Amino acid sequence: MINIKKIIVLILCGLIFAESKQIYATIQMMDQVMILDAENLEISQSINTDFMEDSQCPNLNNENDCLLSSSCEWMMGECMESMLGGLDVPHFVTLDELNGYWFITAIASGFIAQYSLLDNTFIDSYFVGDAPALIAIDSINQVIYCTTVGMMFMDSMNGMMPSLESNTIQVLNYSPIGLSQSINQEYIIDSTAPHGIAINEDGTEIYTASNTADWIYKINTQNGEILGVPMDQNVNNTPDLIMQRLKPIQCLSTGNRLFISCSAGNWINPSTQETTVIEGKLQMWNSDSMELIDTIDLGEYSSPWHIVKSPLDQIIYVVLGGSDTYETEGLASISYENDNLSINWITNNSSFDTLHGVDVSADGQKIYVSGRGDGNIHIFDYNGNYIENIFLGQMTMLGGIAVEKKDLPIIGDINNDLNINISDIINLVDIVLYPTMSHPYQVYASDFNQNESINIFDIILLVENILSN
Known part of the structure; x- marks a missing residue:
């Protein structure tokens, strides 16, 4: 619950509101979220995640419920914490700059958490299980949509034998007093491991992509209708078939255009057992008709990961997770003018190691990229020039990153719409x-x-x- 008096006192004392914007970066292997000043890159605060103290494992009395939780294992007739050793692994972060919140997913422990954007105080956490990955928020109606990839995706990322899977989009409401289950508790799609997710401007549609089946889905949040189409026209597989040829990672919606990053890489043909290298890609779809408009290849072993739109131009910035062997890690700038995708520039550097998250400053001048392997936040300018970095530590395994873009509301502008009336x-x-x-x-x-x-x-x-x- 929000402590009004505490917030007002902090305002008067001038302790919490920096003039510059803040960067929020998830530190996956340290169970932390680092908050940095976007201008001088100084760490202003470190938030520890302690959701596993509220572990649900001992409360799950049957094997099926236990195995559906990404943080639990069924051993000796009891539900116990998994081998992740009680880690939350904060994976993704996003901001609600209309109402003043930020949210994270804890992919290992299965929680979604809510914090105040004013003073970064913890408000609430909610257990959804099934390895919550990415989230999209409807700030007008205060709704969270979260993909749950399941342990199948987690295990495949670690090179382990896939075990359990999920095909649900979890839906939560949020308010000043915390998180609660929505009336529409979840949406179930026909494919496993939905990972990428995006929401349209008015919140009437969400879009998700299955990392395992190479299918995308449009979900009408008003009537619950779900439309799915295959992403790979060369294969045209059914939605229940595990293909993992394109391996989509993140979705982004702007207007009636839907962008999807595809990490691709080595693909084993299930019919011939032959291995083929598929180039990493960015796809552009018409979200009204759900038809593919254009695809651009970003190179073998480029592993496109998170994406973000420039606030200035028709440009999508694509993180290239890359490969150490081929030194393909980097950042790409892709234009989408006249419904054609074209590369403006790609910046690679041998010092990059497994890049992950990306966001852009409000003025569009700086792009911030998190390094999952090298422990750095890298900063580029809009022309692709490398500016600087800040090192946050070895074995930190940085995940998602989010940058504040809006100023605090004007005093008197209670609904934060830039009009006082x-x-x-x-x-x-x-x-x-x-x-x-x-x-x-x-x-x-x-x-x-x-x-x-x-x-x-x-x-x-x-x-x-x-x-x-």
């Missing part, structure tokens, strides 16, 4: 009446006279401000 007065009245149900950014924007209390006097001042303007 009658709707803000209505929202402020609700906050005075129901203070515990206020989002962090609403709390920040509501204390008009900054006196550590949100009350009728703030309403009067807000009304006077609106009338005077």
